[in-house]
Amino acid sequence: MATIRVEADVEVSAVHAWAAIADVGAVHERLLPGRVSSAEIDGDIRTLTMPNGARIRERIVAVDHELRRLAYSVIDGQALPLSYHHATFQVVEGEGRTTIVWTTDLLPDALAPAVRARVERGILELKAVLEAAA
16 A cells, blocks of 8 residues: 655744644635635535536544544545555644645555545645745
8 A cells, every 4th residue: 555645834823723624624715725616514524516527525533632643534535546545634733843744545556646646636736825824
C-alpha cells in the first residue's frame, strides 16, 4: 500500500485551520472553493460535486477535535481507479506556526504518483484559501 504525506505551514492559527477542516459540509466554501462546487452531508457520507459535475462520495470516518484530526475515505466516484483510499488531515500547532499534514493511503501502488500530484496541488490551494480568509 502506498502512503503519501504532504504538509504545509500556514499563516493562520491552529484554531482557525481546524475550524475550517472540521466543517466537513463546507469544504467547497472554506477549503477548496475552486476545486469543489458543493458538498452534501447525509449521516457520515459526504458527497462532493466538482465544477465539471462529477460527484465523489466519501465516508467521514472521524472528526477528532482533541487531536485536530479528520479521517475520511473515498467510497465512490473517484476519477482514478483506486481500489482503496483513506486519508487524514491533522492540524499541528507548533512554536509560532501551524502545520497541516495530509496523509493518504491508497491501492494500487502504481497510482501513487498521480495521487501525489493531486494532493500536493490540493494542499497548496488549501493553504492559500485559509490564509486569504484569515
